[in-house]
Amino acid sequence: MQHEQRWYDETDRILTRNNNDPSALIAILQDAQRKLGYLPKAVLARIAEKLHVPLSRVYAVATFYKAFKLKPAGKHVVKVCLGTACHIKGGPQIMTAFENELKVKPEDVTPDGAFSFESVRCVGCCGLAPVIMVDENFHGKVTSKDVKQVLAHYR
Numbered sequence: 001m002q003h004e005q006r007w008y009d010e011t012d013r014i015l016t017r018n019n020n021d022p023s024a025l026i027a028i029l030q031d032a033q034r035k036l037g038y039l040p041k042a043v044l045a046r047i048a049e050k051l052h053v054p055l056s057r058v059y060a061v062a063t064f065y066k067a068f069k070l071k072p073a074g075k076h077v078v079k080v081c082l083g084t085a086c087h088i089k090g091g092p093q094i095m096t097a098f099e100n101e102l103k104v105k106p107e108d109v110t111p112d113g114a115f116s117f118e119s120v121r122c123v124g125c126c127g128l129a130p131v132i133m134v135d136e137n138f139h140g141k142v143t144s145k146d147v148k149q150v151l152a153h154y155r
């Protein structure tokens with residue numbers, strides 16, 4: 001497929017920049033994710049093949065670090081802050097409200113590809129707790145009741 005060829009080309013460039021060095025696995029995965037938005041299975045397999053390391057090792061690293069995404073994100077990414085201030089002020093209830101409204105679990109993408117959502121730790125504006133981000137936009141003092149309206153704004 002065409003996009004797979006692009007993935008392989010990008011991945012090969014990243015591997016070459018890192019001298020196909022297995023000890024640079026984390027840096028290689030970071031670069032690949034930055035370039036491709038997430039780490040498709042085919043890319044993990046390519047990395048394992050070129051570095052001559054077992055695919056299981058590449059998977060172990062990619063799944064250990066929360067920063068690595070193995071699935072593509074939605075068109076809009078909702079991040080619900082669960083740092084201490086936001087947790088106390090209702091962050092978990094907001095997570096549940098998004099889950100109920102979008103009918104997907106955190107990290108999953110809605111069937112129409114429009115939204116994915118995830119939890120994050122303190123986004124640096126605790127005075128506005130509880131805080132969510134949609135793409136690059138901050139929304140403060142959010143309640144569960146606001147969730148529908150926030151999503152409608154981005155639909």
Ligand code: FES
Nearest residue numbers: 081083086122126
């Ligand atoms: S804890 Fe949510 S912004 Fe700091």
